[in-house]
Amino acid sequence: MARILVIDDETFIRMLYKKEFESEGYEVFLAADADEGSKAMTAHEPDLVILDIELGEQSGLELLNKFRQKYRDCFIIINSAYSTYKSDFQTWLADAYIMKSSDLNPLKEKIEELLAKGACENR
Numbered sequence: 001m002a003r004i005l006v007i008d009d010e011t012f013i014r015m016l017y018k019k020e021f022e023s024e025g026y027e028v029f030l031a032a033d034a035d036e037g038s039k040a041m042t043a044h045e046p047d048l049v050i051l052d053i054e055l056g057e058q059s060g061l062e063l064l065n066k067f068r069q070k071y072r073d074c075f076i077i078i079n080s081a082y083s084t085y086k087s088d089f090q091t092w093l094a095d096a097y098i099m100k101s102s103d104l105n106p107l108k109e110k111i112e113e114l115l116a117k118g119a120c121e122n123r
Contacts, residue, residue, distance in 0.1 A: 001026065001027050002025075002027070003026070003028075003045065003046040004029070005030075005046035006018065006029070007032075007034070007049065007050070007055065007063070008031075008032070008055075008079070014032065015030075017050065017104075020104055026111075034055050034056075034059075034060070034063045037051070041067065047075065047115060048074070048077065049074065049076045049077070050077050050079045050107070050111075052079055060078065061090045061091065064076060064091070064093050065090065068093045075095045076094045077094060077096045077097075077098055077107070077111070077114070078097045078098070079100055080099065081100040095114055098110055
């Protein structure tokens, strides 16, 4: 069973994703900010991270950079309501950039596609 870590400051989004992805057969862990996300990354060793950009004091882009340095081969999907960040070169460190939407199919499809490539190697 693949493990997914959702890092998002919106409680509703975290709970929705947990319910949806668990129904797809994934084990899901949640974090509300960058600090919780860092701790969850170490504790749960997820196969894939869904990362929001707006996380409060520390941005998701800073966290993305930290994760890429330590977990180079892990899959990370930026999941944001803001399309303006798509052109920010820092987002290019992610494996995908999916806009938040009421339609979760593009996100689910990207998760399935990435996980089909294999699990994280650098833990």
